[in-house]
Amino acid sequence: MVSSKRGKAKKAMEAHVLAERVCQGDLSAFQGLVDQFKKKVYFLAYDVVGDHHEAEDVSQEVFIKVYRSLGSFRRDAKMSSWIYQITVNSAIDLLRKRKAKPSVTLENFDHIELQDAPRGAATAAVDPESSAEAALLQGRIEEALHVLTPRERAVFAMRHYNDFQISEIADVLEVSSGTVKSLLFRALQKLRRKLAFYRGSGSWEVNDE
Amino acid sequence: MNECQRCRQVFADALYGSLDDSRRRSFEAHLGQCDICREEYAGLRATLQDMKKRERTEPDPAFWEGYWERLGSRMHREKILYQPRPSGPRRPSFDWLRFRMPRWAFQAGAAVLLVAVGIFIGRMWLLPPSAGVQTAVHTRGATAPSSLELASRTQNYVERSQLVLMAIVNFDRETDDPYTLDLPYKQQLSRELVQEAGWLKQGLADARQRRLQELVADLEAVLLQIANLETPGDMFAIELVQTGVQSRGLFLKMHLAEVNRPWDDLGTRTETPPKTDKTKIF
Numbered sequence: 001m002v003s004s005k006r007g008k009a010k011k012a013m014e015a016h017v018l019a020e021r022v023c024q025g026d027l028s029a030f031q032g033l034v035d036q037f038k039k040k041v042y043f044l045a046y047d048v049v050g051d052h053h054e055a056e057d058v059s060q061e062v063f064i065k066v067y068r069s070l071g072s073f074r075r076d077a078k079m080s081s082w083i084y085q086i087t088v089n090s091a092i093d094l095l096r097k098r099k100a101k102p103s104v105t106l107e108n109f110d111h112i113e114l115q116d117a118p119r120g121a122a123t124a125a126v127d128p129e130s131s132a133e134a135a136l137l138q139g140r141i142e143e144a145l146h147v148l149t150p151r152e153r154a155v156f157a158m159r160h161y162n163d164f165q166i167s168e169i170a171d172v173l174e175v176s177s178g179t180v181k182s183l184l185f186r187a188l189q190k191l192r193r194k195l196a197f198y199r200g201s202g203s204w205e206v207n208d209e
Numbered sequence: 210m211n212e213c214q215r216c217r218q219v220f221a222d223a224l225y226g227s228l229d230d231s232r233r234r235s236f237e238a239h240l241g242q243c244d245i246c247r248e249e250y251a252g253l254r255a256t257l258q259d260m261k262k263r264e265r266t267e268p269d270p271a272f273w274e275g276y277w278e279r280l281g282s283r284m285h286r287e288k289i290l291y292q293p294r295p296s297g298p299r300r301p302s303f304d305w306l307r308f309r310m311p312r313w314a315f316q317a318g319a320a321v322l323l324v325a326v327g328i329f330i331g332r333m334w335l336l337p338p339s340a341g342v343q344t345a346v347h348t349r350g351a352t353a354p355s356s357l358e359l360a361s362r363t364q365n366y367v368e369r370s371q372l373v374l375m376a377i378v379n380f381d382r383e384t385d386d387p388y389t390l391d392l393p394y395k396q397q398l399s400r401e402l403v404q405e406a407g408w409l410k411q412g413l414a415d416a417r418q419r420r421l422q423e424l425v426a427d428l429e430a431v432l433l434q435i436a437n438l439e440t441p442g443d444m445f446a447i448e449l450v451q452t453g454v455q456s457r458g459l460f461l462k463m464h465l466a467e468v469n470r471p472w473d474d475l476g477t478r479t480e481t482p483p484k485t486d487k488t489k490i491f
Contacts, residue, residue, distance in 0.1 A: 031277055038276055046265060060280050064289055096385075134264075141263045159225075160260060166225060185221035192256040 015079040022070050034063050037080070040162070041087050047157035048091035048150070049098075050142060058094055062087045084164075084172045088154045095150040144194040152187040159184055212239055216246045224253060359412040360472040363421060366405055370428045371463050373398050377435060378454050380447060390447075392438065399436040403429055421471050427457050 015036060021029035041062050046055035065086050073082060145153055158164040158172070159180075166184075170177045216239045222228045223236055240247045373395050380390050406429035413422035431453050438446050454460065466472075 034277055034280060038273070042268075043265070052266070052268065056279075060283055063280055064284060064287070067284070067289060137262060138264060141260060144260070145263075156260075160257075161263065161265070166227070181221040181225060181227075184225065188224070188253055188256055191260060192252055195256055195259055196252075 016075065019070050019073065019079060022067070030067060033066070037083055038063075041083060044084060044087050044158065044162050045091045047161045048088065048154045049094055050145065054094060055091075058087065058090045061090050065090070078171065081168070081171045084158075085174070088158070088172060092150040092154055095153070140195070140198055144191050144198075147190050147194050148187050152183050152190070155180060155183040156187045156191075213243060213246055216240070216243070217249070220250060220253060223250070224257065356416065359409070359416060362405065363409055363413065363425070364470075364472045366402060366409055366425065367428070367463055367466055369398065370402055370432060371460075373402070373435065374428075374431065374454055374459060377447065377450050378460075380451075396436050396438060399432040402432050403436055406432070418471065421466070424459075424462050424466060427459060427462070431457070431459065 015033060018029045018033045018036070022033065038059065042055055042059040045058035045062070046052060049055055049058060062083065066083060073079070145156070148156060155169055155173070158169050159166065164172070166177050166180050169180045173180070216236060219228060219232060219236055222232070228236060240250060376390065376395060406425050409425050410422055410429075413419075413425060431450060434446075434450050434453060438450075
């Protein structure tokens with residue numbers, strides 16, 4: 001626990017040093033900054049927008065915004081929170097722009113699943129029946145996530161798929177912990193109703209662990 | 210409030226492990242007695258477990274290896290990498306040369322700038338005397354505005370206010386994110402406009418432009434509300450502003466002002482220069 005805190009503090013320090021160097025025109029420092037955050041930014045974006053290609057687009061936009069605004073970044077602020085805030089806002093913007101586009105449905109899920117993963121993401125060949133079941137389960141979960149508003153989805157993804165603590169989410173979104181909890185709770189209620197609908201229709205049974 | 214309602218209020222805390230000991234004990238005691246709450250809570254926990262079964266496909270290592278290259282080329286394409294690389298063993302920095310302007314571009318820019326400064330000086334100092342426009346009949350010493358200045362500043366005030374109010378009124382708190390509203394900027398603009406309003410109201414009162422004066426005052430009241438909003442996410446305050454704009458019929462008034470252009474009368478009311486004089490200067 002203590003070592004993890006120390007590790008975080010060290011990384012934060014490194015990020016600030018890199019930012020300082022970027023402001024002096026050092027592009028390799030910017031590359032270092034990108035390397036430090038690219039995975040977290042990318043996966044956070046992916047969990048909110050639900051598409052690998054769009055997630056890469058969002059993550060690139062995030063780093064471009066970071067590069068442009070580093071000069072005005074307050075040195076006493078937490079850089080990771082700032083970067084994740086840009087990520088969440090960019091991803092939410094994209095979801096809103098995409099409103100008109102049809103959401104993922106079971107009819108097109110298989111097609112998307114095959115095309116979606118970038119450049120050869122591993123999909124192990126296993127027993128076709130269990131693989132179909134797993135695909136169905138994943139499809140239901142993705143579809144359930146679509147009932148959430150962009151903000152609820154972002155908060156849920158941060159907490160459950162990216163290991164953010166509630167206080168960290170509150171920092172990133174600049175809201176109180178109570179607001180984060182109520183967003184999470186509202187999201188959970190919606191998800192429950194959606195999953196109950198699948199169970200009710202008998203088309204999906206999830207075995208609780 | 211009955212026990213069940215109290216119990217449901219702490220569901221979120223219980224699910225996310227932030228119940229203190231005493232609250233946990235009473236929560237668990239209630240769940241032990243109440244089937245409905247127990248079922249509800251178990252359902253939420255099960256949903257959480259189901260949602261944790263989500264798997265995401267990991268991009269392969271080549272994706273990460275090429276990440277910087279793709280980002281870099283996008284930044285080049287979008288001309289974002291304008292800064293020179295101070296040092297670096299990899300290759301000579303041509304970024305700076307690539308985006309360096311040719312000399313003629315600077316010369317053209319300087320010429321445009323000179324013309325702009327000339328026009329600005331002309332408008333500021335040459336136009337009033339040559340056009341014969343003096344301060345309005347109701348001048349109050351040296352600070353009283355000229356009619357033309359009052360007209361142009363009033364028009365400018367109304368147009369800028371309209372922009373701020375449009376953004377606030379069109380903001381949908383159900384679907385829009387408060388951060389996209391860029392409230393700090395709108396507040397800054399509102400503060401500037403509120404400062405401007407005092408001067409305008411005085412000038413318009415002197416010029417006996419009662420309606421314009423009222424419009425400026427109405428706008429000032431709403432802009433003051435915007436300038437004093439405390440937090441970007443204060444939905445209630447934003448809703449109050451939206452209601453204020455609607456109840457005062459501000460958009461209708463601004464629209465009427467746009468159509469009738471009362472500031473034009475203001476500019477021509479006293480010793481107005483013939484239009485031909487104005488066109489000669491520009």
